[in-house]
Amino acid sequence: MTDPLTIALDVMGGDTGADVVLPAALRALQKRADLQLILVGDEEIIRRDLQALGAADNRRLTVQHASQHVDMDEQPSHALRFKKDSSMRVAINLVKEGRAQACVSAGNTGALMATARYVLKTLPGIDRPAICTALPTMTGHTWMLDLGANVDSSAEQLFQFGLMGSVLAGAVDDNSNPRVGLLNIGEEEMKGSETVREASTLCSSGVLNYVGFIEGDDIYSGKVDVVACDGYVGNIALKSSEGIAKMISFYIKREFSRNLLTRLAALVAMPVLKAFRRQIDPRRYNGASLLGLRGIVIKSHGGADVLAFANAIHVAVVEVEQKVPERIRSQLHSVLSRRQAG
C-alpha cells in the first residue's frame, strides 16, 4: 500500500549530503502534516544525524539503507553499472516499486538522468526526458526546458518539450492556457536552423498555445509561460544568466565597499537590496523536474542549502498532487492518436 504522500530523499547526494538534506526534510515535514519521507543513504550516518537534530523518533521519517553513493563527477555509465546500491539508485527504485511517489536528489545530474531513465523508463512517445525548471521573470516565472539532458534535439523533441512544459505550467500554476515559445535567434519565421523551424510548425498544430519564436532576452520578460529549447542551448542560456548575475552582484558589492562613504550607503541600501534579492532568490527556484519519465524525479542543485533543498521537496509534493506524469502521458496520447487518425 502506498502512503498518500511519501517522498524518497537521496541523503548522500550533492555537495553537502546529510548536512543539508536532513534539516531540509524536517523543514518540509513542518510545512506538510500529511507528508512522509524516506531517507535513503548510509543508515549509521543518518541515524546519528537525526539523533543530533532531535528527530530520531519522528514517525514520519523512515530510513532506507544504501551502501554506496554516486560521486559528483562520476561518469553516468559508471554509476549505472557499478553503483546499484547507491542512495540515488535506491531512491529511484522506491519510486519504481510504488513505495514512494517521487524522489529528490542533489546528486550528479548525468547519473540521475541515466539512472532514472533506466529504472523508471520514459513515457510512451517520449524519446528522452528533459530537465525543466522555473525561472523568475519580470511578471512572475516561466518554465524552461530542456536545460541540458539532450543535445541536438530533433524538431519532434522540441515540440515534446513545449508540450511537457505546458502540462507542468498548467498543473503547478493552475494556468489553463500557458503560452509556449520556442527559443531562437530572431522572431521572424525564416530565422534559425531547419530543426527549430520544423519544430515551430509542429508547435503550431493547435495542441499548444504557441506564441512563436522568442529571443534570449524574452526568457526573463514574462512574455511566455514555457520556453522550449534544445538542452545544449538551454543549459548555456541558463549558465550565462547565472554568470552575468554573479558578475553584477560582484561589481555592486565592490562599489559599495570602496570607501567609508560607500560603506555607509551600503548600510542604508542593504534592506532594499535584500528585498530585491528575495524576488529573484535562486533558492526559491530550486528543484528541476526530470520530465517524460514514468515517475517523478526532482533534481536539486548540488550546492543547495536547507531552504533550497526544502523547496525541491515542495516541488516534488506539488507534482505528486497534480499527477504530472499522468497528465503528460494523457496529453501525449491524445496528440499521438490525433496524428495517427489524421
Add this chain to the structure above:
Amino acid sequence: MTDPLTIALDVMGGDTGADVVLPAALRALQKRADLQLILVGDEEIIRRDLQALGAADNRRLTVQHASQHVDMDEQPSHALRFKKDSSMRVAINLVKEGRAQACVSAGNTGALMATARYVLKTLPGIDRPAICTALPTMTGHTWMLDLGANVDSSAEQLFQFGLMGSVLAGAVDDNSNPRVGLLNIGEEEMKGSETVREASTLCSSGVLNYVGFIEGDDIYSGKVDVVACDGYVGNIALKSSEGIAKMISFYIKREFSRNLLTRLAALVAMPVLKAFRRQIDPRRYNGASLLGLRGIVIKSHGGADVLAFANAIHVAVVEVEQKVPERIRSQLHSVLSRRQAG
C-alpha cells in the same frame, strides 16, 4: 590615394540614423586629430543636420550621397538585390574601393552581413564571417564569437572563430597569448555534441592557447580572453544575459521606489549604483566586428546612443591601426599551409 585614417559611416542605419551618427562622428573627430570620416546617406539631410550642429565646414567630414536605406526588418536578400544605392552598401563599397579603411553601421545586422560578404568577400579559408564583440567580465573583458551570423557551425568554423577571436584579442588588447575557450555544457571531454568535441580537437592542435571547454557562467568570470561558439548558441547566451540584466535592474528600481524610506535609500545609494553601472555599461562595449572579411566592418547596436556609436567608431579605428584582417589572413595562411605540409 587612401588617407591614412578614413572611416565611412552609414548615417541612415539604426533606430535613430543621423540624430545619433552625426553627433557621434563629431565626438570621434575630437578624440582623434588624424581621423577623417565619410558620412554616407541622404546628402540633403546630412548637410542640414551638420549645419544645425555647427559642423558644416568641418574639413575632416566628407558627405557621400546614397539615395536608399535598408530598413531594420528588411530581408537581407531583398536589401542585396534592390538596395544597391543604400547608405549601408555605399559605405561598404568605399571600403572595397580603398577610399575608406573601415565602415561602421547601426543598420540591419543580417543585411550588413550579407552585403559585406557579397561586396568585400571572405578571407581565403574562411567559410563565413562571424560577429564578435567584447563583453565585460569580473576581471576586464572577453571577446565572444559568433554572436548570430552562423547557425549549425562546423567544427572547422568553431576553430576559425577561436583563431579570429584570438587575433582580435591579440591586436586590440596587446595580449600576446589570449586564452581561448569553447562554450559547452560541461568541462569534461565527453560533454556536448560531436561537433563541439571535434572542434576541441582542432583547437588543441597547438595554434591557439586553448584552455578547453568552458560553461556559460565562465563567459563573465574572466577565465578566458576569447569565447568561441556557434552563432545560434552565442546569440541566445548574449540575449539571455541582456534579459536577466534588464530584469535585475527592473527589480532593483522597483524595490527602491517602493515607499518614502526606500526612495531616500535610493538617493544615498544612487552614486554607488551609477559607479557600478559604468563598470558594465553596454555602451562601452558597443561595436561588434564582422570578422573574416577582406575589410573592416563594424556593427553598432541599432539602438546605440551618441556615446555608444562613438565607441563603435573607436573600435573601427583600432582595427584599422592594428590591421586586423591582414593579421587574420596571415594566421590562417600559416595554419592552412602547416596542415597541407603535415
